[in-house]
Amino acid sequence: MKRMPTLVDGLDEILNGGLFEGGVYIFEGPPGVGKTTLANQIAYTLARREIRTLYVTMLAESHARMLQHMEQQIFFDQQEVSARVFYVSGYREFEQGGLKAVVSLLRGELMRYRASLLVIDGLVVDRLESMANDSVRQFVHELQSLVSAMSCTCLVLTSGHGNALSAEQTMVDGIFAFEDHGFHWRAERRMHVRKFRGSQIIRGQHTFCISTQGLQFFPRLESLPLVDANARLGKAKISTGLHALGVSEFLCKRVGLQLTEMRSPN
Ligand SMILES: Nc1ncnc2c1ncn2[C@@H]1O[C@H](COP(=O)(O)OP(=O)(O)O)[C@@H](O)[C@H]1O
Numbered sequence: 001m002k003r004m005p006t007l008v009d010g011l012d013e014i015l016n017g018g019l020f021e022g023g024v025y026i027f028e029g030p031p032g033v034g035k036t037t038l039a040n041q042i043a044y045t046l047a048r049r050e051i052r053t054l055y056v057t058m059l060a061e062s063h064a065r066m067l068q069h070m071e072q073q074i075f076f077d078q079q080e081v082s083a084r085v086f087y088v089s090g091y092r093e094f095e096q097g098g099l100k101a102v103v104s105l106l107r108g109e110l111m112r113y114r115a116s117l118l119v120i121d122g123l124v125v126d127r128l129e130s131m132a133n134d135s136v137r138q139f140v141h142e143l144q145s146l147v148s149a150m151s152c153t154c155l156v157l158t159s160g161h162g163n164a165l166s167a168e169q170t171m172v173d174g175i176f177a178f179e180d181h182g183f184h185w186r187a188e189r190r191m192h193v194r195k196f197r198g199s200q201i202i203r204g205q206h207t208f209c210i211s212t213q214g215l216q217f218f219p220r221l222e223s224l225p226l227v228d229a230n231a232r233l234g235k236a237k238i239s240t241g242l243h244a245l246g247v248s249e250f251l252c253k254r255v256g257l258q259l260t261e262m263r264s265p266n
């Protein structure tokens, strides 16, 4: 199976090379955790490799509003809007014809734009919960047939946490759970790949941060196979200022440490 790299810092390492072409992946997590930013980041970074994205929003919010938020991100490129990144609203179809109407919209628009990445943003779990389980299952099934026939990778962004899509989650190729974990006064963003079909991944929680450079993931170094980790550590060393503790530049980057110039006591 062919991979589609996300080109997001740290994420392809977690996934052992990227997503699979033709797969359906769920990004789930509370509002504000970074799902929309991540999906746009992947779309614009792939656009530089001439890969086209169809970005379907299910929310009433206009695309202009979302793009305003993306403008501050360095990955954003206005010239790619409607050139390689195409925004389409599925809100009216969903309201008027339910998930069936959304599938026919997707079919038509995917053919029209010949996209290799499809993002469905804003599937509201509360709405899905009130629907018959069968119609949600059928939606996921049709989506899967559609994207695999077109070798298109699909990201479904939802605010749920494994409830409304639970039955369907067993059918998708991957589930990425995002959370904003608070402890005491601090908060930390984390991501956990709950399911990933067809490959080994780095399991467990990985922290990530959001800046104007988009999302950056910090895979848990200790879970990498030892040979791999050693090979990636490289030779560059930075002094920690502590005598017997040598930390390589790579390790510092991986754990998100920023060591400024520190001199060893000698
Ligand atoms: N330049 C930035 N620096 C730090 N955080 C940012 C920056 N830009 C956006 N964010 C944060 O990233 C998050 C973006 O959320 P968004 O992608 O819309 O999440 P979701 O789609 O999961 O609701 C917000 O919480 C926002 O505060």
Ligand SMILES: [Mg+2]
Pocket: 032, 035, 036, 037, 121
């Ligand atoms: Mg969002």
